[in-house]
Amino acid sequence: MALTDHCDVFGSVHEKGFNNVVLHLQQQRPSLFNYGTISFVRNRHLLCDQAIIRAVDPDVELFGNPIITERPLLSIPGYSGPFGLEYCFQLSELSIDFHPGNVHSLPPELNPPLKAQRFSLKGRACAGLACPRSEILNRIEPQERAFFPSFFGSDSPIRQPKPDREDRKEGGEGPISVMTPSHPIPFDPKNIICFCLDLFVVLRIERSGPSADPMLALRLDNLEIVDVKPAGLEDAVECYLKTVLMMGVLPKIKLALRAFVFSIENFLTIQPTPISPAVPFNPAIEQDQIKVFINVTA
């Protein structure tokens, strides 16, 4: 059977191709996948996921390219001083699995095996917080003035001692001033708290819109964050992510099919093969590939 039995031009890309491209992207543009504050940028051995760092292409350093994208220090709510916490964030193990599923071991929550015309995406997000020791926190904690609450008004027969000058609040209730942290809180490298979350997403490509002007849309079938405890937290985070994807992300990546109709100087038209019993899906996700069927008309 020929590849072009039901179309004029056929194109396919195997999941291995996609995954290898992502791997090369990860190895040659590591700064897109690794983020951290100043100490992590200077000491990349402190990052949580060292596998992704070991895999970095030697040419990245040879050409002086960054391995980690530097992020500002994490500010501490309620504290308006110069100190901030150090942290790192990494994305790894990004991969795609076209039906039939054989790259990812889908968690039971996603009802494996992968259904026809579906594909799954997997990613691992690792984050690490450089947790300062209590002694250091005690040493650098701000010396705030004591609060002098006033329990009774001036008309009250009950009298309070007047506050000291330094306890007196000057300027009243002004706006909370927030300083961008500029000094990292010293930390013990052994005290970096790391955690990784595995995320699986099952998607499908759907034709939607009016038949005169159809469009291709990505539809979310399901999503799972593996092993977050307690279960309620996992469900809540998943629900939130699902909502973000369905409301904020996926609707924005609809593709009008007519955008894929190309006319070469009005004498040759190249367009996707219409859906028919012979071509029920276009693009089709099957045999570990994404397949595209195209017609050429003079």
Added chain:
Amino acid sequence: MPTVNLAVNERAFNEVIKGLGKKLESLPPFSDTGSFGPFSLRYDLGFRLVDGSVDLTNTGRVHIDELQLTYDPFILTFGIDLPHIHVGGECILWIPIKGCVLHLPEIDIWGGNPDITVPVNLSHTIVSEFSGEFTVTTRKQILVAKGTLSDHQAHATPDTSNEIRDGFRTIISSTLPFLPAAQVNALADALVPYVKSNLADKWQFFLDDVWHDFDLIDIEATAANILRNLVDLIIDKILAPVPDLLKDIVKAIISPIISAIEAILDIPDDILEWLSSVLQTSFGLLDVIAQFIINFIGSMVPFYQFESNYPMIEDSTGLIPVLVPVEKLAVAVDDDELTVSADIL
């Protein structure tokens, strides 16, 4: 299974040819005039693709079958500019103060340019025909000059070596041993810029002309066209009072007869093309020379090349490009389709 496949079938190729025909029809005719002393020649030339198809074969060759180009319009206008003769105009009655009140009549002879024009209308008469078979092969170019450079270093380093030039010189001097060294060097130098870029490994696509047959004037088709034009003219003259519809019916009845005559006339050419296909060689001095030149240059200069570590994402801010290794690039042709496949490693 290769990770990337692209297949194009016969119909797509034929639609491209049909589209090219439409494009040619939409182009305005080319016109120009040349003067050679008192003589001048004007031409109005347009192109029409009238026939031809692409046939993919199980032998791995792409067969272009009788691609016929006719010229419509094709009008040659010969002109002669004769010496201008001006007679008369002299004053025959002159009165003082008033001046000349009566002139002889003026006559201009051959005052135009050109004075005599002879248009020769060859529209839809002459047919050129091209047939041939081609194969596409792929080859990976790995330069020794790359040495131990990494892929990104090779991508960023221009090829300043003479490796390609020396390779070309060797090919040229072994193929044309009689050519003087200076000519060999000049030819190699002329071809090098089409291939040379950086030190990265490259996949190259080469075209091989298995055989071809190009007739600037395809006698059989041209004769059939002359016959067809003649028959049309006779019908239009004889049946002048008859409604056009009836004339068209008569023409339609006669048309298959002319086509049959054309097919019979074309039999020797068909046999020659079949023999070319079997023997994998062109016939006719010009075709043999053209085949030699195409294959000679085609063996050195690819018609397309790309880096085997394909720069998928380039960046202008100093970041290295994301190079994706492409391996096992292959082009295959069978009876159904032409397939390009590759592995992304």
